[in-house]
Amino acid sequence: MLGGASTESWVPTSGFEWGEPANLGVTGFVVTRISSGQPVVQPPGAASWLLFPAVRTEEEWTDRKRIGDERVPALFREFADLDPADRTAIGKFAMAHGLLGIDRVAHCRLPGPAIARIGGIESTCPLTGNKSLAFQAESIEDWGEHIARVRAAVTLFELIQGKDRNGLKPLFRWSETGLSGSGIEFAWRYEPPGGVGGGWLMGESKSAADNVEEVARQWLWKEVDRRLESGVGVRLTIGRDRQPTSKIVTEGLLPSMWLQLHHAITGNKHFRQCEECRRWMEISRDEEGLTTRRRFCSDTCRVREWRRSKVSDVVKPSARPKAKRKKG
DSSP: OOOOEEOOEEEETTOEEEEOHHHHTEEEEEEEOTTTOOEEEEOGGGOSOEEEEOOOSHHHHHOEEEEOTTOOTTHHHHHHTSOTTOHHHHHHHHHHHOOOOOEEEEEEESSSGGGGTOOOEEEEOTTTOSEEEEEEOEEHHHHHHHHHHHHHHHHHHHHHHTTOHHHHGGGEEEEEEETTEEEEEEOOBOTTTTOOBOOEEETOOGGGGGOHHHHHHHHHHHHHHHHTSSSEEEEEEEOTTSOEEEEEEESSHHHHHHHHHHHHHHTTOOEEEOTTTOOEEEOOSSTTSOOTTOOOSSHHHHHHHHHHHHHHHHHSOOOOOOOOOOOO
16 A cells, blocks of 8 residues: 655745746747657747746745645645636746646847846757757746646546536547547647647547446546656655555656546545635545535634624624504
């Protein structure tokens, strides 16, 4: 039996900031694909906005806070609810939980405007061959794609849990024009427009598309497995009894959220939003989950809502007494 998952991120105290590639003097990107591990060179127009640490000096690099095992248990659910076009919301999420871990290196011309805003290293742009300032960043397109991928998987998970055949049926269709021939296509289209499609289940028969619950289950399992192929490993550690034990270790925020979804699927976990703070909480009937009658994620939220209701009762106008009829 594997122990709990472990992961950590570092968030600079100075936070993160957004910048437009044109204003930073970006001349190209090198992105290492999660699936293949191969670096891909991209032109400056591949990103419209970049999110990067707001650090410029070595002192600012070391002034940071660690975010680790105390992660929100249903963080993947909060991530799926993000608006992929809302830079403010994405920035707040990154400040609370760290960057996703996308291996994107931006190259800016030297001399140029980026040197006054970003603490990078001197390098050479692979597109221009000129001297550049290189730094780690994540584009809003990176965030948009992965929000959509997690949202699609969460949607399927909840429809499968609810045995909602009517909700699942429009999402899958048989097609003769797939990437490698005929197959069952997942009709979901990831945002932003022009992004990747929902994927295929190849080698299936046309009649298999009628069993939409099984098709959805297969697609979901394959998608989660694919997202956990890299960034997740097993390490030996010493347990409480001083005996060696295994522990799952994730490298970055994104694989840790996919691992949370993996645990939700295997544990058939259910989630609900706290009525006070709207944070997602587990309501499964196991020793680690909250009871299905639970309305709040914590005592703090329960007390806050109770105090608000008391204040509301105090200021509520009293009912006007009925006028007495005069005799005679």
